[in-house]
Amino acid sequence: MTQHQNHNDPSVDHGADTAVALGKGLDVGTANLAAAVQNDEGGITVNVERNAFLDIPSDVYSKNMLTKLKVPYVVHNNKLVVIGEAAFELANVFGRETRRPMADGLISPNEQDALPMMKMIIGKILGEPRVQGEHCYFCVPAPSLDVDNNVVYHQGLFEGMINKMGYTAHAINEAHAVIFAELAESDFTGIGLSFGGGMANACIAYKSIPCLSFSVARGGDWIDKNVANVLGCPRSKATHIKERGIDIRDPKSREEEAVSIYYRSLINYVLQNIKTRFESGKNMPSFNNPIDIACAGGTSMIGGFIEVFRDEFAKIDFPLPVGRIFRSEEALTAVAKGCLVAAAIGES
Amino acid sequence: MESVNEIKEALSARSRTATLDELRSEGRRRVRLVRAEHIAAMISEAVHTAIEQSGLIGQDEVDRLVDKSRQEFRSILKEREAEVQRAHEIEETLAERETELAALKSRCAELTAALASKQQAPAATGAAAPSGDLVMSLMQEMANMKASLMQRDAQPAPAAGAADFSAAIEKLAGSLNDRLETIGKKMGVSAAVESNTPMDFSSLFADDGKSLESNMENIEVKQKSAGGIAGNLARLKKLKGGS
Numbered sequence: 377m378t379q380h381q382n383h384n385d386p387s388v389d390h391g392a393d394t395a396v397a398l399g400k401g402l403d404v405g406t407a408n409l410a411a412a413v414q415n416d417e418g419g420i421t422v423n424v425e426r427n428a429f430l431d432i433p434s435d436v437y438s439k440n441m442l443t444k445l446k447v448p449y450v451v452h453n454n455k456l457v458v459i460g461e462a463a464f465e466l467a468n469v470f471g472r473e474t475r476r477p478m479a480d481g482l483i484s485p486n487e488q489d490a491l492p493m494m495k496m497i498i499g500k501i502l503g504e505p506r507v508q509g510e511h512c513y514f515c516v517p518a519p520s521l522d523v524d525n526n527v528v529y530h531q532g533l534f535e536g537m538i539n540k541m542g543y544t545a546h547a548i549n550e551a552h553a554v555i556f557a558e559l560a561e562s563d564f565t566g567i568g569l570s571f572g573g574g575m576a577n578a579c580i581a582y583k584s585i586p587c588l589s590f591s592v593a594r595g596g597d598w599i600d601k602n603v604a605n606v607l608g609c610p611r612s613k614a615t616h617i618k619e620r621g622i623d624i625r626d627p628k629s630r631e632e633e634a635v636s637i638y639y640r641s642l643i644n645y646v647l648q649n650i651k652t653r654f655e656s657g658k659n660m661p662s663f664n665n666p667i668d669i670a671c672a673g674g675t676s677m678i679g680g681f682i683e684v685f686r687d688e689f690a691k692i693d694f695p696l697p698v699g700r701i702f703r704s705e706e707a708l709t710a711v712a713k714g715c716l717v718a719a720a721i722g723e724s
Numbered sequence: 725m726e727s728v729n730e731i732k733e734a735l736s737a738r739s740r741t742a743t744l745d746e747l748r749s750e751g752r753r754r755v756r757l758v759r760a761e762h763i764a765a766m767i768s769e770a771v772h773t774a775i776e777q778s779g780l781i782g783q784d785e786v787d788r789l790v791d792k793s794r795q796e797f798r799s800i801l802k803e804r805e806a807e808v809q810r811a812h813e814i815e816e817t818l819a820e821r822e823t824e825l826a827a828l829k830s831r832c833a834e835l836t837a838a839l840a841s842k843q844q845a846p847a848a849t850g851a852a853a854p855s856g857d858l859v860m861s862l863m864q865e866m867a868n869m870k871a872s873l874m875q876r877d878a879q880p881a882p883a884a885g886a887a888d889f890s891a892a893i894e895k896l897a898g899s900l901n902d903r904l905e906t907i908g909k910k911m912g913v914s915a916a917v918e919s920n921t922p923m924d925f926s927s928l929f930a931d932d933g934k935s936l937e938s939n940m941e942n943i944e945v946k947q948k949s950a951g952g953i954a955g956n957l958a959r960l961k962k963l964k965g966g967s
Binding site (some may be wrong): 401414415416419421422423424425432439442443444447448449450451454459460461492496499500556557560562563564583690705706709713716717720721 | 895926937939940944947949950951952956960961
């Protein structure tokens with residue numbers, strides 16, 4: 377499509393030199409926030425920031441130093457609040473815990489004053505809407521099987537926040553977004569799994585229509601908490617161990633062994649719950665052909681994840697015929713990408 | 725007293741009973757009466773006189789025996805009177821207890837009957853097991869009834885009798901309504917209606933971030949490039965029947 381041809385098409389940004397389709401996708405994750413937008417090269421650009429902050433005493437020297445180091449901060453309640461990845465790194469240096477606006481996939485009731493900081497991060501990665509009311513699809517978790525959580529409040533809160541920024545906000549299930557991003561070849565039929573920081577989300581869809589969605593409140597944070605407990609270290613340290621590039625099939629130290637054990641336990645827990653839920657599902661579709669399982673999410677990025685997943689899957693008697701089991705090549709950004717697909721379809 | 729009784733028995737054994745008519749038929753118009761106590765006193769006097777005249781026991785000894793007997797008699801008499809009094813008191817206490825027992829039995833019967841009726845009420849509810857639709861239809865019916873009553877109330881100056889009747893109906897409707905609400909809640913059927921208006925939380929961010937000092941403007945966020953979504957969109961559009 378040319379710019380001329382799309383002169384009256386609201387799905388195209390006419391202000392840019394090159395026509396770029398409108399619509400943005402936002403992954404509101406417990407550990408990371410990611411915003412996806414189509415670029416003018418036919419690909420997508422994803423802005424990622426860690427969903428964490430750390431407060432330090434406020435003084436002029438610290439402010440100048442943070443600015444020189446290009447560390448984002450906000451002054452809040454007479455404290456310097458370092459935001460995002462830098463907060464995580466500083467916490468590791470000082471042996472402190474980062475503050476987390478979200479827990480178990482939802483906005484944390486213990487961090488109510490973190491909302492302004494979170495709004496700033498989202499505003500930064502999402503940018504201004506290119507047209508007023510541009511569609512922004514953001515992910516929300518499905519209700520959990522193992523905890524009583526308030527998804528309605530979480531969803532309403534982010535709808536309000538994004539609408540306030542000038543977008544038209546729409547919520548989409550997190551695992552459904554994985555299906556939009558990863559199961560195009562299967563006509564969007566199969567199982568999408570999102571292994572996030574706070575929870576694991578599952579969705580089974582038939583030709584892009586979600587049939588069943590749910591979540592379990594265990595994710596990367598659960599691994600971090602348990603590893604930190606057994607090793608006697610802060611959680612941010614456990615996160616660092618987990619993310620420094622280890623292979624859970626071949627742990628090289630006691631620390632890596634702990635991470636490996638809890639990863640295997642998490643995968644087994646998620647699979648058992650998926651199996652049980654699918655077996656008890658009343659509205660489960662029947663599939664003539666084997667369906668694919670796509671895994672995504674930051675927690676699935678660790679080395680050996682998909683191999684261990686397949687090992688654990690082989691141990692259970694899964695109630696559906698399954699074909700491929702694979703991990704997204706862009707596991708961290710797959711949910712944002714899926715949200716972007718939904719937004720682009722919404723715009724069109 | 726013992727001697728008097730013995731004398732009475734002796735007189736009874738050695739005498740005959742005759743009615744006044746029989747005496748009259750025998751030609752007797754008047755009879756002399758003598759009490760058994762007087763006969764006992766006369767016998768006692770005669771015995772004393774005989775003993776005194778026999779010279780076997782001295783007068784002093786006789787007086788002492790008489791006093792002693794009299795004292796014993798009074799002591800025994802007091803004991804008997806006390807026993808009679810105690811017996812009387814026990815009878816009164818027994819009568820009171822019997823009265824209390826009767827009252828308690830009556831109360832027990834009332835409570836048993838009340839308990840039985842209360843046990844029957846939920847059992848009847850459970851046995852009836854009205855469906856959610858039934859409860860909802862009953863609630864609707866009650867709402868209609870209330871609406872009609874409200875309309876009737878809105879009409880000018882009803883007669884006194886009609887007002888009483890209306891109040892009674894209103895009370896009955898309220899009672900039934902409460903009952904249905906209770907049953908509905910027990911069955912998980914709520915009369916509440918979900919609002920169609922979505923919750924808007926945008927007011928929570930009315931002033932957030934406006935006045936915060938920050939260097940975010942000068943910071944670049946980490947960017948990642950990923951594969952395009954043209955293929956995904958094409959597939960989705962095809963599924964939707966688009967071009």
